Every structure is written in structure tokens, then in C-alpha cells.
Amino acid sequence: METPVNTRPLERLPKTHLHLHFTGSMRHSTLVELARERGVHLPQALVEEWPPKLRATDERGWFRFQRLYDIARSVLKTSDDLYRLVLEAAEDERAAGSGWLEIQVDPSGYASRFDGLTSTLELMLDAARVAERETGVGVGLVVAANRTKHPMDAKALARLAAQYAGRGVVGFGLNNDERRGRALEFEGAFRIARRAGLLSVPHGGELSGARSVRECLDTLDADRVGHGVRAVEDPYLIERIATQEVTLEVCPSSNVSLGVVEDVAHIPLRRLFSAGAPIALGTDDPLLFGPRLVEQYAIAREVFGFSDPELAELARMSVRGSAAPDSLKKELLAGVDAWLAVPPPSV
Known part of the structure; x- marks a missing residue:
């Protein structure tokens, strides 16, 4: 689909970023520099062949x-x-116009250092x-x-996160290969986090189907679901997501790189919207996939034909689904309206 000729600059659209992993946020140039300084040998896939060709649909x-x-984490x-x-x-x-970032991390991966x-x-x-x-x-x-580890490890992390609720920790998540650990196994950890007032933001519906998303809602009382694109396999589930206002953190570039879909045009972004x-x-993880936040909005515009009012609504959804303070949410939402009120530049 062709990009509209007169369009507003996406980097000036106020928005939030709710799905970014700690190590995966690293700039590629920083990775190469730190690896050289620390004496860490990087494979060609992380140097000359970057971004690497990936496909995670099999073990x-x-x-x-x-x-x-x-x-990549070893250079830190x-x-x-x-x-x-x-x-x-x-x-x-x-630089991408984002006023709020939620960065996801499993501190046990760094604790020994x-x-x-x-x-x-x-x-x-x-x-x-x-x-x-x-x-x-x-x-x-x-x-x-990490859903590939024992649920008791998750409970320990939930107790730690609960201690810092309101002091910089805003949510509790569940990541890694969802085929190797079902959401329902981690209900106890999420109960601890919810009692502390943290958002429930597990991954689901990426490499596994609609059942994975449904378990996140039923068992973990998810406020948001990381990815969630395979919820489209169940129309009733999509209706429930819309009714309960559960935000789906859709990552187009990641879905293609990991083989969730063969082509970016196959992502059900328009259907979900x-x-x-x-x-x-x-x-x-832009460190491994390449494109960053503005490029995801460009995909919505160029591949799926989202108009500027629709892109503005995507930005508003990101703000509403965030854990940002209410005052910042109000400021960002006003900024979205202001972005839309300015006529697009003439070409």
C-alpha cells in the first residue's frame, strides 16, 4: 500500500513505548563498542550480518x-x-516522540554481576x-x-517487584518461550504482584495460539498482553479483549523476524484495530530485530494504510494502556490532539 503524500511526521506524534526488553534495547553501535572494550567475541550475525536472520518457530x-x-547481555x-x-x-x-518508556527486565540474568x-x-x-x-x-x-524456570523463582521476583511498587517498578511480566511454560503455572507470582498494585503484563499469543492469551486473562488477570496477535484465532476472545480494554503490545518487526508471520502484511493489525x-x-528487541519505535508506526501507515487520525488513536491507546502518571498521560494525550490539529505539510 502506498504512503499518503501529505502526512504528519511520526517522530512528532506523542506516544509511549510499552514493550521493550532491557538488553534488547541496546544500540547496535553500543554492543559492538562494548564487546571490543570487554574482549567479548561477537558472532558475524551480530556484526557484519546484523540484524541477524532469525526464526524461532522451532526449538x-x-x-x-x-x-x-x-x-549481547554478556557485554554489560x-x-x-x-x-x-x-x-x-x-x-x-x-527522538521517536515517546514521552514514557516501560522497559522489561529479569534482574536474575544480571544478579551475579x-x-x-x-x-x-x-x-x-x-x-x-x-x-x-x-x-x-x-x-x-x-x-x-522467565516462564522456562520454576514458578517459585517467579514468586521470588514478584516479592522483589512488590517491594518497589510505587518506586519505579510499574508492572510484573512473564517472558521467554511460551511453549515451554504456560501462564496458569505462574498465577501465584502474579497474585503477589497484583496485590502490590503492579500491572499484570505477561507475554502471550506469540508463538502459541489463542489459548495462551486466554490463560493470561483468566489466570493472570492481565492488564496488557505482550504480542497477543494470535488472539485473532478466536473471535470471541477478541471481543472480550476489546470489552475488557486489555491492551495488546503488538511488535510488527519482531513478529516477522521470529517467524510468527511470514510477511509483515500478514500481521492482523488492521483486524485487531x-x-x-x-x-x-x-x-x-531492536538490538536483534533492527527497526525501532517510529518504524512500527511507519509500518501501520505504509503497509496497513492507517490514516493520521488512526495513527493518533494508536498513540492514544499506548498512553491509556501505560502506567504513566495521570498528569503525564493528560499531557501526552493533549499532545496527540495537537499533532492531529496541525495540517500535514504540503509537498
């Missing part, structure tokens, strides 16, 4: 994706590295506060459990 493909992610060896990562992520959000879970999370929270001051972009942390499902566009 071997997911293993390769996870291996590349772990190699000092506290300065973490501060740099979060600051650069916030800078990238500011930074004196345990608590000190690791506190370090990341301080990095978020510094990034906020430097960029003006609000940053909230989502503590995420037309059915009334709240949608927040995200990038997932």
Missing part, C-alpha cells in the same frame, strides 16, 4: 535467538554499562531515574519472570 531457532541475546559488565544502556534507550525514545537481585534492581531503578532527568522521558521498570482491541505498538 533450534529459539535456541539461536536466545544464544544471541545472551551473548559494569554499572556504567547499565546506566549507559538506559540513558541511550531513553534518548532513542525522545551486581551483588544479587535486590542490588541489581536498585541499580537499574537508579539508572532509570538518571535517564529521566537527562532526557525528560519517563521510565518505568517491569520486572519479568477494527475489532476495537486496544493496541500499543512496540519493538520488543
Whole structure:
């Protein structure tokens, strides 16, 4: 589908970013630089062949994706590295017009380097506060459990996240390969997080079908679902998502890279939007997939023919589904209206 000739600049559209993983937010140039300084050998897929060709629809493909992610994480060896990562992520959000970022992390993946879970999370929270001051972009942390690990590990993370509710931690998530750990196994951890007032934001409906999304709603009382695109396999589920206003964090570039769909045009973005499902566009792991936030909005415009009023509504949905303070939500929503009120530039 052709891009409309007269369109408003997407980087000036106020929005939020609700689906971004910690290591996956790293700039590729930063990865290469830190690897050189730390003596970490990067495979060709993370250097000359970047972004790597990925496909995670089978066990071997997911293993390769996870291996590349772990190699990238290994370059983050000092506290300065973490501060740099979060600051650069916030800078990238500011350039994309995003006023609020929720960055998802499993602190147990870094705990051995930074004196345990608590000190690791506190370090990341301080990095978020510094990034906020430097960029003006609000940053909230989502503590995420790994569904391939034991549910008791998830409970430990939920208790940790609950201690910092209202102090920078805004939600509790569940990530990794959903085929290897069903949502219902982690109900206890999410109950702890919900009691602390944290948003429930598990992944679902990416590599597994509609049942995965349904379990997130039924068992984990999800406020948002990471990805969720395969909910379209059940029309009644889509109606429920729209009625309950559960935001789907749709990540077009990620879905293509991991083989969820063969082509970006096959992502059910228009179907979900037309059915009334709240949608927040995200990038997932731009370090491995390439495109960042503005490019996801460009996909909505260029591939699915979203008009500027529809793009504005996507931005509003991202704001409403966020954990941003009410005052910031009001400011961003007013900014969306202002963006739409200005006529598009003449060509």
C-alpha cells in the first residue's frame, strides 16, 4: 500500500513505548563498542550480518535467538554499562516522540554481576531515574519472570517487584518461550504482584495460539498482553479483549523476524484495530530485530494504510494502556490532539 503524500511526521506524534526488553534495547553501535572494550567475541550475525536472520518457530531457532541475546547481555559488565544502556534507550525514545518508556527486565540474568537481585534492581531503578532527568522521558521498570524456570523463582521476583511498587517498578511480566511454560503455572507470582498494585503484563499469543492469551486473562488477570496477535484465532476472545480494554503490545518487526508471520502484511493489525482491541505498538528487541519505535508506526501507515487520525488513536491507546502518571498521560494525550490539529505539510 502506498504512503499518503501529505502526512504528519511520526517522530512528532506523542506516544509511549510499552514493550521493550532491557538488553534488547541496546544500540547496535553500543554492543559492538562494548564487546571490543570487554574482549567479548561477537558472532558475524551480530556484526557484519546484523540484524541477524532469525526464526524461532522451532526449538533450534529459539535456541539461536536466545544464544544471541545472551551473548549481547554478556557485554554489560559494569554499572556504567547499565546506566549507559538506559540513558541511550531513553534518548532513542525522545527522538521517536515517546514521552514514557516501560522497559522489561529479569534482574536474575544480571544478579551475579551486581551483588544479587535486590542490588541489581536498585541499580537499574537508579539508572532509570538518571535517564529521566537527562532526557525528560519517563521510565518505568517491569520486572519479568522467565516462564522456562520454576514458578517459585517467579514468586521470588514478584516479592522483589512488590517491594518497589510505587518506586519505579510499574508492572510484573512473564517472558521467554511460551511453549515451554504456560501462564496458569505462574498465577501465584502474579497474585503477589497484583496485590502490590503492579500491572499484570505477561507475554502471550506469540508463538502459541489463542489459548495462551486466554490463560493470561483468566489466570493472570492481565492488564496488557505482550504480542497477543494470535488472539485473532478466536473471535470471541477478541471481543472480550476489546470489552475488557486489555491492551495488546503488538511488535510488527519482531513478529516477522521470529517467524510468527511470514510477511509483515500478514500481521492482523488492521483486524485487531477494527475489532476495537486496544493496541500499543512496540519493538520488543531492536538490538536483534533492527527497526525501532517510529518504524512500527511507519509500518501501520505504509503497509496497513492507517490514516493520521488512526495513527493518533494508536498513540492514544499506548498512553491509556501505560502506567504513566495521570498528569503525564493528560499531557501526552493533549499532545496527540495537537499533532492531529496541525495540517500535514504540503509537498
